[in-house]
Every structure is written in C-alpha cells, then in structure tokens.
Amino acid sequence: MEEKKTVSEYMEALKNINADKDFSACVVTYGCQQNEADSEKIAGMLQESGYSIVKEPALADVIIVNTCAVREHAEERALSVTGGYKHLKAARPWLKIGICGCMVSKSDMSEKIKKSYPYVDFVFGTEKLAHLPEILYHSYEKKKRIFVPNNGETEIAEGLPVIRESDFRAWVSIMYGCNNFCTYCIVPYVRGRERSRRPEKIIEEVRELVSNGYKEITLLGQNVNSYGKEFDGECDFATLISRICEIDGEFSIRFMTSHPKDASRELIDVMAENSKTAKHFHLPVQSGSDRILKAMNRRYTIDDYLALVDYMREKMPDIAISTDIIVGFPRETEEDFCQTLELMKRVKYDMIFSFIYSPRTGTPAANMEQLPQEVKSERMNRLLALQNELLAEKNESYVGKTLRVLVEGRSKTNEAKMSARTEGNRIVLFDGDESLTGKFINIKITKSAPFALMGELDV
Ligand code: SAH
Ligand code: SF4
Ligand code: F3S
Numbered sequence: 148m149e150e151k152k153t154v155s156e157y158m159e160a161l162k163n164i165n166a167d168k169d170f171s172a173c174v175v176t177y178g179c180q181q182n183e184a185d186s187e188k189i190a191g192m193l194q195e196s197g198y199s200i201v202k203e204p205a206l207a208d209v210i211i212v213n214t215c216a217v218r219e220h221a222e223e224r225a226l227s228v229t230g231g232y233k234h235l236k237a238a239r240p241w242l243k244i245g246i247c248g249c250m251v252s253k254s255d256m257s258e259k260i261k262k263s264y265p266y267v268d269f270v271f272g273t274e275k276l277a278h279l280p281e282i283l284y285h286s287y288e289k290k291k292r293i294f295v296p297n298n299g300e301t302e303i304a305e306g307l308p309v310i311r312e313s314d315f316r317a318w319v320s321i322m323y324g325c326n327n328f329c330t331y332c333i334v335p336y337v338r339g340r341e342r343s344r345r346p347e348k349i350i351e352e353v354r355e356l357v358s359n360g361y362k363e364i365t366l367l368g369q370n371v372n373s374y375g376k377e378f379d380g381e382c383d384f385a386t387l388i389s390r391i392c393e394i395d396g397e398f399s400i401r402f403m404t405s406h407p408k409d410a411s412r413e414l415i416d417v418m419a420e421n422s423k424t425a426k427h428f429h430l431p432v433q434s435g436s437d438r439i440l441k442a443m444n445r446r447y448t449i450d451d452y453l454a455l456v457d458y459m460r461e462k463m464p465d466i467a468i469s470t471d472i473i474v475g476f477p478r479e480t481e482e483d484f485c486q487t488l489e490l491m492k493r494v495k496y497d498m499i500f501s502f503i504y505s506p507r508t509g510t511p512a513a514n515m516e517q518l519p520q521e522v523k524s525e526r527m528n529r530l531l532a533l534q535n536e537l538l539a540e541k542n543e544s545y546v547g548k549t550l551r552v553l554v555e556g557r558s559k560t561n562e563a564k565m566s567a568r569t570e571g572n573r574i575v576l577f578d579g580d581e582s583l584t585g586k587f588i589n590i591k592i593t594k595s596a597p598f599a600l601m602g603e604l605d606v
Contacts, residue, residue: 154192154307155195157283158192158195160280160284161197164284165197170198170199171198171208172198172199172201172207173201173206173209173210173211174189174190174200174210174211175210175213175228177214177224177248178214178215178221178248178249180403181369182214182215182248184367185247185248185320186211187310187311187318188276189279190309190310192280192308193209193279194310195308196280200310204232208241209243209283211246212232212244212245212248213248214249214250215249215250216250216253216256216337216507217334218502218507220505221250222256225248226250229267230264232266243269244267245269245279245283245286246260246267246269247272247276249333249334249337252273252274252296252336252338253333253336253337257272268286268292269283269286269292269294270293270294271294272297272337273323273339274299274323275295275296276307277304297339301340303344305344305348314360314361314585315360315363317356317361317363317364319349319352319365320366320367321349321402322342322369322371323342324340324369326341327369327444329433329443330442330510330511330515331443331504331510332507333509336509341369343368343377343378346375346382350390350391353394353400354394356398361398362398362553362585364391364401365401366388366391368402368404370405370406370409371402372406373409383411384414385413385417388414388417388418388421388424392417392423392424397587399424399425399570399587401425401427404431407430407445407447407451407452415455415462418462418463427467427469427497427572428459428466428469429468430452430470431471432470433445433473434479435483435489435490435491436487439483442476442515449486453494468497470494470496471499471500471501472500472501472530473501473504474503474523474527474530475522475526476504476518477504477517477518479504479518488529491530495540496537496541497571498538498571501530501531504518504523542573542595542596542597542599542600545592545600546593546595546600548591548592549589549591551570551588551589552575553567553568553585554567554583554584555568555584556584561576563578564577564578565578565579565580565581565584575590575600577601577604588605590602590603590604590605
C-alpha cells in the first residue's frame with residue numbers, strides 16, 4: 148500500500164509529475180474574508196507545487212473555485228461561473244477544475260456536483276484545505292474524480308505556504324468554525340465546530356508579517372470573542388490582542404467578527420488602552436427587535452447591545468461602529484422592522500451591511516413561515532434609503548477633522564486621486580504621490596461625497 152505523504156511531500160510530488168510542463172493555476176474566490184484568507188493559502192500551496200498563479204481562468208491548467216453558501220445568490224453565482232469553465236476543457240483537455248469552500252461542504256451540494264457537473268474533477272470541504280496537494284496529485288495519478296467531504300476534523304494545519312494579495316494588509320485566521328447556530332445561518336454546518344489556533348502560532352505569524360512591512364493585520368474568525376475557550380483561561384481574545392500589541396513596529400490591528408453576546412468589556416478596555424488597535428468595531432446586530440433576535444437565537448437583547456455600544460463610545464469617543472442587518476426574517480412584522488430602523492438612527496453606524504433574508508435548507512429558520520418577496524424587497528428599499536441618509540450625515544460629520552489613514556494606492560474610480568482608508572474603513576480620496584501606498588498618513592477631511600470623503604495631506 149502507498150505510504151501517506153505530508154503536505155510538503157505531496158507538493159514536491161506534484162512538482163515532479165509536472166516537471167516538464169509550464170503549468171499555471173487560478174483561484175476564484177466568493178464569500179467572506181475567511182474564504183479570501185483560505186484562497187491565499189490555496190494559491191500558496193499551488194505555487195509551491197510548481198504552478199505559476201494567474202488571474203485569468205482561461206489561461207490556467209488548474210482552476211479552483213472557492214465558494215460561499217451564506218445566501219442563495221452566492222451559490223447561484225459560483226455554480227454558473229463553474230458552468231462557464233466547462234468549455235475551457237475543449238481547448239485544454241488536461242485542465243483540472245476543483246471546487247472547495249462552504250457551498251460544497253453541504254452534502255446535498257456535493258452530490259449535485261457529482262451528478263450534474265461531470266467536468267468538475269475534485270471537490271473538498273472547508274476542513275480539508277491542506278489536503279489540496281494530495282487530492283490534486285491523486286487526480287492526475289488515478290485519473291478519477293475525487294470527493295473529500297468534511298468529517299469533523301479539528302486539527303488545524305499550521306505553516307501552509309501563502310501568497311498574500313496585498314503587500315501591506317494581511318489576514319490572519321485565529322479560529323475556525325462556529326458553535327452559535329443562529330437560526331438563519333448555514334456557517335456552523337459548513338465550517339464545522341469552533342477551534343482556535345494556538346496563541347504562540349498567531350503571534351509568530353503577526354511578528355513575521357510586521358517585520359516584512361505589513362501595516363494592517365486583520366484577525367479573522369466567525370466569532371473572535373470566543374477565541375481560546377478550549378485553552379482554559381490561558382489566553383482569551385482580549386489577552387491575545389494585548390499580547391499582539393506588544394510586538395514592536397508600526398502596524399494596526401483589526402478583527403472580525405464579534406458576536407454581541409460575547410464581546411467583553413475587557414476587550415473594549417484593551418482596545419482603548421492600545422494605540423495599535425484600529426478604532427473600529429464590527430458588531431452585527433441583525434435586527435432591532437428583541438422578538439426577532441430571540442427567533443434568530445442571537446442570545447442578547449437590544450438593551451444589552453446598546454449598553455455595549457455606549458461603553459465603547461464612552462471609552463473611545465471616535466470609534467467607528469459597523470453592523471450587519473437581515474431584512475425580512477420569517478414573521479418579521481412592520482413593527483419589528485421599524486424597531487430596526489429606530490436602532491439605526493440611535494446608533495448612527497459608520498457602515499451597514501444589509502441583506503435580504505435568504506432561506507438556507509437545513510437551518511431552523513428555513514422551516515419557519517416566510518414573508519412574501521415583495522414585503523422583503525420593499526423593506527430593504529426603505530432601509531437602504533435611511534442608510535444613505537444616515538451615511539451622508541455621518542460623512543458630513545468628518546469634515547474639518549484630521550484622520551489617520553492607510554494609503555491603498557491610486558483610486559480605481561477617480562484616476563486623478565489617491566485612495567486611502569480610515570480606521571473605520573471609510574474611503575478617503577486625496578491628491579498625492581503613489582509612493583505613499585502602504586503608508587499611514589494624516590489627512591484633513593475637506594468634503595464629504597455620498598460614498599467617500601475628500602481630503603488633503605496634513606503635514
Ligand atoms: N459570523 C459572523 C457573520 C457571518 S455571515 C457573525 O456572527 O456576525 C455574515 C452576515 O451574513 C451575517 O452577519 C448576516 O447578517 C448575513 N447572513 C447570514 N445568513 C444569512 C441568510 N440566511 N440570509 C441573509 N443574510 C444572512
Ligand atoms: Fe452564523 Fe451566527 Fe455563527 Fe455568525 S455567529 S457565523 S451569524 S451562526
Ligand atoms: Fe460564505 Fe462561508 Fe464566509 S458561507 S460568508 S464563505 S464562512
């Protein structure tokens with residue numbers, strides 16, 4: 148029987164079997180930052196296996212589609228895009244197409260791919276990321292389709308190679324999975340149970356990033372506030388942040404996502420005390436109605452939530468707060484919805500990500516009585532109108548202030564300007580030099596526009 152190899156050995160083996168070829172690989176990503184971070188590892192493993200990484204699927208000899216399942220629309224897009232790659236096999240019969248990520252971590256979807264997408268060569272679940280070199284190797288050697296579903300594996304693969312999209316901004320996953328089971332959400336079913344990376348591994352990664360010139364590090368997890376639960380009080384999330392802040396160098400630390408039921412006062416204190424933490428808090432509320440929050444199994448009330456917001460603002464008066472809101476959850480009444488609008492007016496968010504509720508098979512809310520599509524759309528339109536109004540007011544409130552921003556490069560929408568982001572993730576356009584890219588600078592805000600701020604260098 149063939150002996151099982153390590154990830155490195157499989158990467159080496161792939162290099163060897165394709166040694167006489169000049170192969171490229173392309174990774175196409177949908178979904179949240181967690182998926183983007185996973186895709187950077189996929190690209191890293193593929194490069195280490197001898198492939199050059201390209202952005203254009205038509206030029207690739209391996210295409211990996213990393214999918215999302217959070218809403219129906221995300222699944223539809225991933226499926227239609229994958230369908231579009233079928234014809235590429237006519238020109239390159241050796242092309243390998245693989246699908247991974249949250250969508251194919253649902254067994255029904257994996258079955259659907261097996262039956263209806265015969266040109267897909269392999270599928271692997273979110274827990275099986277590090278198995279990619281092995282799967283690809285066997286796909287060449289055994290010439291048969293390979294399906295590797297999740298099976299509750301809790302081991303975290305450390306030290307995988309990674310190709311980062313940016314030279315100054317980096318994702319660092321600190322935990323995987325989710326145990327919360329909000330009734331609308333598919334994530335716990337497709338990402339498995341919560342598991343944390345060892346703090347020393349995280350600190351080592353951040354230290355290396357900082358020494359390589361990275362300026363903004365975002366710690367990722369579905370519920371970062373429950374980080375370290377399995378370490379018996381040895382290192383919780385607030386402790387992790389304060390330990391990271393002790394690393395020497397000029398950098399800023401961010402994190403997402405925080406669940407309001409677990410966001411602690413200690414964490415807010417640590418943020419307030421450390422200048423290296425970006426003064427931004429993403430705190431998804433989902434609904435302004437206690438009745439709906441209960442049906443969503445969120446386990447906090449609007450009073451609890453507002454107390455947290457008030458504490459943050461007391462400790463950090465200029466903190467930017469953003470949120471996620473779901474519109475049209477089953478049995479949401481006009482009154483429930485109006486409470487959400489009231490909450491938006493009360494908190495005055497810096498940013499709101501709003502979504503129409505999308506039933507996900509297998510979650511409890513999918514079996515509840517649903518609202519008609521027209522009601523959901525009509526409420527969404529009203530929410531967006533209010534959101535634009537509040538955002539314009541918020542943008543206006545920054546005029547005259549000087550803000551510390553991280554320069555991202557030339558603006559994609561206005562070539563004449565440079566683009567930067569505030570600590571609260573707002574875009575600021577200004578006249579400046581490209582050499583400022585990747586640097587922290589101070590900008591005086593001169594004007595607000597609907598989707599950005601305008602400013603000038605404050606020297
Ligand atoms: N772990 C994060 C969020 C992950 S999903 C958290 O707890 O906040 C990102 C956002 O997608 C959620 O905050 C929610 O607003 C939205 N979302 C999740 N499931 C959804 C569904 N079935 N329909 C519509 N929006 C959904
Ligand atoms: Fe989904 Fe809730 Fe977990 Fe966030 S906390 S990933 S919304 S189940
Ligand atoms: Fe989507 Fe999975 Fe993220 S479902 S939102 S890619 S955790």
